[in-house]
Amino acid sequence: EAQARAELARLAAEIGRANEAYHTLDAPEISDADYDALKQRNAAIEARFPDLKRADSPSTQVGAALAEGFGKIRHEVRMLSLENAFAAEDVADFEARIRSYLGFEGPLLYTAEPKIDGLSLSLRYEGGVLMQAATRGDGEMGENVTENARTIADIPATLSNAPEVLEVRGEVYMSHADFAALNARQQAAGEKTFANPRNAAAGSLRQLDPQITAARPLRFFAYSWGALSAPLAETQIEAIACLHRLGFQTNPLTRLCQGPEALLAQYRAIEAQRATLGYDIDGVVYKVNDLALQRRLGFRSTTPRWAIAHKFPAELAWTR
Numbered sequence: 503e504a505q506a507r508a509e510l511a512r513l514a515a516e517i518g519r520a521n522e523a524y525h526t527l528d529a530p531e532i533s534d535a536d537y538d539a540l541k542q543r544n545a546a547i548e549a550r551f552p553d554l555k556r557a558d559s560p561s562t563q564v565g566a567a568l569a570e571g572f573g574k575i576r577h578e579v580r581m582l583s584l585e586n587a588f589a590a591e592d593v594a595d596f597e598a599r600i601r602s603y604l605g606f607e608g609p610l611l612y613t614a615e616p617k618i619d620g621l622s623l624s625l626r627y628e629g630g631v632l633m634q635a636a637t638r639g640d641g642e643m644g645e646n647v648t649e650n651a652r653t654i655a656d657i658p659a660t661l662s663n664a665p666e667v668l669e670v671r672g673e674v675y676m677s678h679a680d681f682a683a684l685n686a687r688q689q690a691a692g693e694k695t696f697a698n699p700r701n702a703a704a705g706s707l708r709q710l711d712p713q714i715t716a717a718r719p720l721r722f723f724a725y726s727w728g729a730l731s732a733p734l735a736e737t738q739i740e741a742i743a744c745l746h747r748l749g750f751q752t753n754p755l756t757r758l759c760q761g762p763e764a765l766l767a768q769y770r771a772i773e774a775q776r777a778t779l780g781y782d783i784d785g786v787v788y789k790v791n792d793l794a795l796q797r798r799l800g801f802r803s804t805t806p807r808w809a810i811a812h813k814f815p816a817e818l819a820w821t822r
């Protein structure tokens with residue numbers, strides 16, 4: 503018990519430091535794999551000793567402290583993180599948990615979406631006009647990066663035929679080619695270079711000066727939504743198609759799959775193409791396709807019950 507309590511304290515401190523470096527300073531100190539391992543260790547000890555769970559437990563926090571200097575925006579609909587799966591049997595478990603939660607025996611369709619390794623962004627359109635853009639922050643409050651988002655070509659300033667209120671959520675990312683060119687420019691100018699495209703994207707979006715963001719090659723894939731004055735569709739796959747029709751980039755590798763075997767097949771198909779995409783992905787996100795079932799499944803404290811991120815094995819240090 504005493505040993506478990508001490509280890510939980512050490513893990514909370516170490517994960518807290520890693521969060522600060524990754525989310526607030528955009529300069530991670532440990533690899534994603536090591537971070538995931540710390541989180542899993544913490545969850546395992548909490549499962550074994552539930553009454554030792556700390557008030558500041560890393561398993562009940564999303565993101566990290568907001569950086570200074572940005573206005574704050576409260577998300578009408580919380581921006582969540584995703585539960586991770588690492589092994590094939592975790593996918594069958596995912597379906598089993600859904601079936602038992604819903605008491606549902608029928609066929610279950612999912613979307614399998616490449617998990618873009620960037621930073622999430624929420625775009626609020628009112629009357630088809632981009633009014634606000636906010637980072638995820640801690641899931642409840644994000645940083646106001648509206649003027650920065652306006653400089654990203656993939657993000658439309660106005661939409662036609664959009665619902666009166668539409669929040670589009672997706673990932674800001676940088677391609678490998680743009681990342682290499684940016685680092686070369688930074689080096690030539692005696693400026694700091696970035697460790698990997700995710701840091702470069704986060705460091706470029708979270709600039710207090712939008713002119714700096716404007717000079718950075720940022721891209722955006724839309725994959726979800728937040729507040730809506732009218733539903734986009736009745737299924738995840740149709741909602742993504744609707745975002746595409748509205749003018750957003752959506753990922754062409756997203757597929758509709760029935761059951762764990764089909765999900766694993768798509769996971770392997772996406773992993774096989776990973777090296778040729780030209781941008782970083784770190785897994786595949788499986789989501790229940792039927793939005794009525796998503797609503798019935800709802801959320802846990804920080805993650806939806808209707809989605810899971812099946813991570814790829816950690817790659818060698820960023821070497822591309």
Ligand SMILES: NC(=O)n1nc(-c2ccco2)nc1N
Nearest residue numbers: 615616617618673725726787
């Ligand atoms: N990162 C990424 O590509 N994501 N993230 C989600 C997500 C996060 C929470 C709900 O959905 N979906 C996709 N494709």
